[in-house]
Amino acid sequence: MSSIILEARDVHYRYPRGMEAICGISFHIRKGEKIALVGPNGAGKSTLLKMFNGMIRPDSGLMLFDNQPIGYDTASLRMLRKRVGFVLQNPDRQIIAPTVYQDVAFGPTNLGYSEPEVKEAVTKALRHVGLEGFERRPPHQLSGGEKKRVAIAGVLSMDPDMLVLDEPTSGLDPSGSEDIMELLDELNQEGKTIIISTHNVELAYPWADRAMLMLGGTILEEDIPEVAFGNPEYVRKAHLSLPTLLELHSELQKRGFNFEGKKPRTVLDMMQCIETIVRNTRSPVRPGTITICNVDKANQQDVSGWFSLRPKVTVGAMGTRAKQHAENCRIKLDFTYGVIDKCILKALLGEDTLIMTTTSMVKRVTQRVDAYCQESGIRITVNHVVTIPEPANKEGGDLP
Amino acid sequence: MFEELLEDIAQKNGLREVNTYLKLVAGLGAILLCLASMSYLPPLFIALILTGAILLLAHVEVKTYAELFIVPLWFAIMSVAGIILISGGQEVFWSWDIMPGFALSITRESINEGVLVFCRIIGGMSAMIFIALTTPMTDLFIVFRQCRVPEVVIDLMMIIYRTIFILMDQVIQVYQAQVMRLGYSTWRESLYSFASLCGAVFIASWDAGEDLIRAMDARCYDGKFALLGENRPIERIPCIALGIFLLLAAAVVIVAGSTTIL
Numbered sequence: 001m002s003s004i005i006l007e008a009r010d011v012h013y014r015y016p017r018g019m020e021a022i023c024g025i026s027f028h029i030r031k032g033e034k035i036a037l038v039g040p041n042g043a044g045k046s047t048l049l050k051m052f053n054g055m056i057r058p059d060s061g062l063m064l065f066d067n068q069p070i071g072y073d074t075a076s077l078r079m080l081r082k083r084v085g086f087v088l089q090n091p092d093r094q095i096i097a098p099t100v101y102q103d104v105a106f107g108p109t110n111l112g113y114s115e116p117e118v119k120e121a122v123t124k125a126l127r128h129v130g131l132e133g134f135e136r137r138p139p140h141q142l143s144g145g146e147k148k149r150v151a152i153a154g155v156l157s158m159d160p161d162m163l164v165l166d167e168p169t170s171g172l173d174p175s176g177s178e179d180i181m182e183l184l185d186e187l188n189q190e191g192k193t194i195i196i197s198t199h200n201v202e203l204a205y206p207w208a209d210r211a212m213l214m215l216g217g218t219i220l221e222e223d224i225p226e227v228a229f230g231n232p233e234y235v236r237k238a239h240l241s242l243p244t245l246l247e248l249h250s251e252l253q254k255r256g257f258n259f260e261g262k263k264p265r266t267v268l269d270m271m272q273c274i275e276t277i278v279r280n281t282r283s284p285v286r287p288g289t290i291t292i293c294n295v296d297k298a299n300q301q302d303v304s305g306w307f308s309l310r311p312k313v314t315v316g317a318m319g320t321r322a323k324q325h326a327e328n329c330r331i332k333l334d335f336t337y338g339v340i341d342k343c344i345l346k347a348l349l350g351e352d353t354l355i356m357t358t359t360s361m362v363k364r365v366t367q368r369v370d371a372y373c374q375e376s377g378i379r380i381t382v383n384h385v386v387t388i389p390e391p392a393n394k395e396g397g398d399l400p
Numbered sequence: 401m402f403e404e405l406l407e408d409i410a411q412k413n414g415l416r417e418v419n420t421y422l423k424l425v426a427g428l429g430a431i432l433l434c435l436a437s438m439s440y441l442p443p444l445f446i447a448l449i450l451t452g453a454i455l456l457l458a459h460v461e462v463k464t465y466a467e468l469f470i471v472p473l474w475f476a477i478m479s480v481a482g483i484i485l486i487s488g489g490q491e492v493f494w495s496w497d498i499m500p501g502f503a504l505s506i507t508r509e510s511i512n513e514g515v516l517v518f519c520r521i522i523g524g525m526s527a528m529i530f531i532a533l534t535t536p537m538t539d540l541f542i543v544f545r546q547c548r549v550p551e552v553v554i555d556l557m558m559i560i561y562r563t564i565f566i567l568m569d570q571v572i573q574v575y576q577a578q579v580m581r582l583g584y585s586t587w588r589e590s591l592y593s594f595a596s597l598c599g600a601v602f603i604a605s606w607d608a609g610e611d612l613i614r615a616m617d618a619r620c621y622d623g624k625f626a627l628l629g630e631n632r633p634i635e636r637i638p639c640i641a642l643g644i645f646l647l648l649a650a651a652v653v654i655v656a657g658s659t660t661i662l
Contacts, residue, residue: 107619140565
């Protein structure tokens with residue numbers, strides 16, 4: 001198990017002339033975890049998040065970052081804020097500069113990077129969030145989702161170890177929300193610890209490694225999502241709703257279906273549960289294959305042959321860069337979020353699928369498919385073949 | 401909302417990628433030539449060329465450009481009418497003695513002067529609009545820095561620029577919320593609504609200011625506002641075009657001398 005990166009010990013905080021917002025909270029977060037802080041309005045989520053980068057100093061109790069108590073002098077706070085990136089709920093409040101480039105460059109400039117270093121950091125951050133070419137645009141012309149990405153890029157350019165996001169999906173449309181969650185997944189895959197606060201149970205439930213239910217300045221429950229959201233009483237107390245899958249699962253269980261294994265977190269898990277029950281009554285289909293295309297390496301061969309052999313292949317793309325690549329190649333995408341699970345579902349129906357993704361996510365795909373195969377005993381073949389033709393203007397990566 | 405409109409057009413105009421200095425020299429040079437001209441013809445010539453550049457090169461819509469032009473044109477017409485009536489001259493066409501020692505008159509000289517001023521206004525305005533529509537503020541900041549304007553001033557300008565749009569949004573939202581609930585139905589009501597609009601926006605700007613500091617602190621603010629991007633390179637064709645334009649305009653100024661309309 002990885003080491004602890006953030007810890008709170010009996011933290012209290014009271015707003016000036018207000019009620020107590022945080023009443024004795026203790027928890028710890030490990031490196032590389034994805035944490036969802038869930039609770040109703042006024043539960044103290046935002047207040048707690050602001051303690052993570054020293055914006056709010058607790059009245060009593062101790063906050064530790066990397067096993068060191070957080071210092072509140074200017075120098076320590078700078079160090080802390082470099083390592084803990086904070087994304088505010090309202091991107092308009094977070095974006096301060098008149099152009100995207102300047103805003104993303106704000107952090108690195110103030111960290112004293114040289115001009116070429118700043119430029120590199122900005123390019124990298126914008127590439128990460130899929131906003132290349134937006135450098136000179138003024139933020140007020142961007143859409144809500146794009147603004148959110150600029151805000152995230154502004155923090156990413158400082159290369160923090162931990163990202164704290166207050167309501168990252170508020171005000172975004174469903175597909176925009178999924179995009180942001182996927183971006184967070186990608187960042188997590190690169191080793192960053194990610195903490196979000198949200199009301200959106202459906203979004204947090206499959207995403208998080210651990211969920212913390214907050215109510216009235218305390219932590220009601222802190223566990224893996226299946227358990228944290230699985231207790232109807234706590235969920236009701238915290239003014240939340242049960243995730244649909246969990247509710248379905250428990251309703252089916254009440255009707256005498258015996259499910260083995262853990263509770264479902266995704267539609268795929270649910271299908272697995274149901275398949276195990278009805279397997280005997282159905283003739284098994286030979287599962288289809290999943291092919292992974294790494295767009296970072298896609299620069300040599302022609303894939304049109306591959307596509308012409310499989311005219312009806314279903315294509316999904318993970319990550320903004322992969323989606324852009326697909327767009328540049330005029331490849332129609334069937335799935336843009338929840339791609340791995342949806343492709344496994346397709347494979348179970350005996351259909352072949354192609355996943356376009358970037359280097360950092362390739363491992364994730366194989367891991368997920370392997371895990372599924374192990375659990376279900378069904379063998380799905382994963383190929384790593386295809387390369388996609390270069391788009392006219394070269395946008396794919398130059399990674400080895 | 402008009403500021404936003406202008407800035408938006410400038411952000412997307414066809415001459416966006418041309419070096420900022422070239423555009424500024426074109427605009428400012430045109431203004432100086434208009435002022436230097438003693439004849440009414442050169443400003444009209446400059447206005448014609450710049451209008452062509454705005455419409456054909458920068459791809460600004462005719463309607464937008466006309467709207468921009470018409471508002472100040474009314475001021476120009478009124479002040480020129482004043483000049484024609486008040487300033488005197490030798491060859492009187494028409495006069496009216498209102499009271500002893502004060503008379504309104506139209507003379508050959510006053511008409512000539514009025515027309516000259518009017519044409520200068522048109523030329524100068526087209527140059528101003530040319531700069532406004534082709535050079536967004538964000539590019540001007542770079543020029544300011546290269547011209548050694550103090551950092552504090554530029555930082556303040558950038559923050560103000562960004563904040564204008566946020567406050568503008570706020571104003572529009574509050575205003576619409578008021579209109580939807582009939583906030584401006586009567587004169588009395590309008591007064592109340594306008595006052596509360598101002599109050600709401602003041603509070604909002606206060607909040608925004610605090611959030612700004614927080615947002616800057618969260619990203620290790622150390623007295624340095626973001627670096628600016630780079631200016632576009634000076635390319636040959638725009639450079640030659642600018643040279644031709646200025647030379648041609650200067651030639652017209654010299655040739656026209658002090659030709660008058662009457």
